[in-house]
Amino acid sequence: MLRKNELLEIRDLLMNLKQDILTSLEGRIKSNDISDQREIGDIFDDADLEQSREFNLLLTTRERQKLEQIETALQKIEYSEYGFCEDCGENIPVGRLRAMPFATLCVKCKSERESIEEPISVYTEEKG
Ligand SMILES: [Zn+2]
Structure with missing residues (x-):
């Protein structure tokens, strides 16, 4: 079991990761000189940031997946x-x-899943 301080530490890590994505997104918006700057500003002020359609359109698939995780x-x-x-x-x-x-x-289950998702041809299992 995780101790409370460990949980808080990981919570901080997650918040930082999320903030990183948002910051890079914000930078991208600014450098792209999107015409409707005011609207973008509203998106960032919105507490339900992730719920907004505009926000999701600006994210890459990978970023969106990461945010979901x-x-x-x-x-x-x-x-x-x-x-x-x-x-x-x-x-x-x-x-x-x-x-x-x-x-x-956990590491064990993760590697088991990966071996299912990416079958290795060299490895053959004998079944009766
Ligand atoms: Zn497991």
Whole structure:
């Protein structure tokens, strides 16, 4: 189990990651000289930032996925569900969470999933 100070630390990490994406997005908007600057300003003032359609249009798929992962992790922290592997239910080690705060699987399950997603042709399993 994660201690409260560890949870708070990871929560901070997640908030920083989220802020990084938002900052880079903001920079991109400014450098692109989007005509409707005022509207963009409104988007950034909006508390429901992620809900806005304009905001989502400006994000790359990858950034959007990352934000979703961050949001999911933050929600889990909120509901005290954070830090458990989604597959086996074991605690995910804090070291792994520090390195990958939005990890939802332990190392073991993650590598198992990856081997399913990316089958290695050399490896053949004999089945009766
Ligand atoms: Zn697991």
